[in-house]
Amino acid sequence: MKHTNVVRVLPDKQQKQILEIIGDRCAALYNAVQYRCRQAFFRGEPVPSYAALCSEFEEHPAYKALPSDIGQEVIKKARKAWDSYFACLRLYRKGDIPRPPRVPGYWKDRRTGKRLVRLIPVKSPRSYSLDARTVSLTLPTDLREKRGDRLVLRTKGLLRFHGRPKTLELKYDPVRKRWYAHQVVEVPEPVRKVRPEKHAAIDLGARVLVALAIEGLGRQLLFSAREVIKDFLYWTNQIAKEQSRLNRAGRKTSRKLRRLYQLRARRLRHAFVALAAEVARILKRHRVTTLFLEDLTGIREDTDFGPKNVLVHNFWAFRMLRNLIEAACARAGIKVVPMEPRGTSSRCAVCGHPVRRPVRHKAVCEKCGRVWHADANAALNILLQGSSKEHGAEATPQKPLAYRWDRHRWVSRFKPAAGTLKAASGSRTAA
Ligand SMILES: [Zn+2]
Known part of the structure; x- marks a missing residue:
């Protein structure tokens, strides 16, 4: 490697x-x-x-x-x-x-x-x-x-x-x-320890960057694109401002403009590198051996590219995210299998029946009545497809666990910062 x-x-x-x-x-x-x-x-x-x-x-x-x-x-x-x-x-x-x-x-x-x-x-x-x-x-x-x-x-x-x-x-x-x-x-390849096979799957998207389903885990993990896109838009705005300033001066480019482009790309990359590392950490903690990673064709077919279609012209961003996840998993000794998604967002992951999509992020099963988060459902479907299992697995959808980017790390709502956790456990022992 x-x-x-x-x-x-x-x-x-x-x-x-x-x-x-x-x-x-x-x-x-x-x-x-x-x-x-x-x-x-x-x-x-x-x-x-x-x-x-x-x-x-x-x-x-x-x-x-x-x-x-x-x-x-x-x-x-x-x-x-x-x-x-x-x-x-x-x-x-x-x-x-x-x-x-x-x-x-x-x-x-x-x-x-x-x-x-x-x-x-x-x-x-x-x-x-x-x-x-x-x-x-x-x-x-x-x-x-x-x-x-x-x-x-x-x-x-x-x-x-x-x-x-x-x-x-x-x-x-x-x-x-x-x-x-x-x-x-x-660097020599990390030796894979012989461990029982355990699978996980990832669905990539524009609003939820990564939806992660892990075998045997009742709830799926969703990494929201919201803050990442907000930051990206802020710098896009700055770029537009500098461009119109240059236009008025009759110039095409400046060092400041190139600097802004570089900053925007680096800040996006920072979020993605951290996301890939967090995913690899979670997979390791759950002793996952194989990850099914969605191929990017699915995103291109999906007409939704997030607010203001901000990522539509930045398809490279998804390729970068995918490559980073692959690299992080390789370092952690987790095998990555690319998956061609086939209708993974149109069927219910429990009964296999077609789903209704009343709003973009929801999928409602017409047969068993389950209400899914659309991306969590898709990730679970990829997991089933990858491990070639039938529908009707153990899954009863729980509310997925959401992660958001705080511009330093990916945090979940239920995981307070390290300091407060210590304080809380301290007060418990005191009581
Ligand atoms: Zn169903």
Whole structure:
């Protein structure tokens, strides 16, 4: 299993200049490779392979200006852009994505045409080292002189994962004007303990982000999208304000605008990461071994995308949430099985009879008269479908347990904050 450590890099003034020089050389090589590939592509020839590009660029001045472990990685990066381009093209032809992908471009500012410093990739830990305090990498020969062979930079942050180090990327964030180091480490798969099989299922949605049903648990857990969407809308508003300000000034973009976009995306991601972690924690507590996770096709068919359809243009958000849940479960040693939902929200989970939907969030069974929360019913149906059980399970719907995002963590109504819980139990013992 691969994980990525991310730490901030704190170069001093002089080191910043060196990083910019190396970054610019990476962009020069990247663009040269991209030019070669694009020419081949537009002439209708096959795009050269990574190996062919390596031997072709061996004597190229842009390649020779970099240590080979960086140069090769830049070529690989450029070639990989074509791999993803062709993969997306195949998906587009199959009708899986709505728009055709764009042909890989250059690392340059489209307005000014100037080369952009984006990142410095380093192939293997042979030519870099990263520990809790510093990152160091081999310098190009012409930059060595007084400073020695290596560039040693201070870092700030925690190395969360330990394992076999793989590639390193020094990335420049132009919005924050900061450098970050992303290190990939290979961590051995967690050993799954042999435990009795226990299943759980998740239904994803726009109003209830996650509806979780656990085998043998009478009540389902619902994670409300309300606060998350409210926050998202607030920042969307801020973006609109900045955009109209720019319009009046006759400008298209600003650093502030890019910053707002970044903030909005990060705040959404924060909520989703915390949600995925909470789900994994709950599953672990209930000793769940397999999770049935709804495939995203269901959401696309559902016409409801939450208040003001805020997430309709942000389908990527659901993909991100799904991926995060999958990753959190993988870390916890829980198997994830994707499920193609088939009419999971139209039948009663107890008797299998079609349900009526008087309002969006309610499902009323016409046969047994049960009143469901629609998403809880859907999650339970996915659970039944996944464990290939018949309807008429133990389930009698209890009121589902609702969780909401308080911008720090996901809290349920019945679980008071840690402090009050202690106070309450304290007073009980006193009494
Ligand atoms: Zn029923």
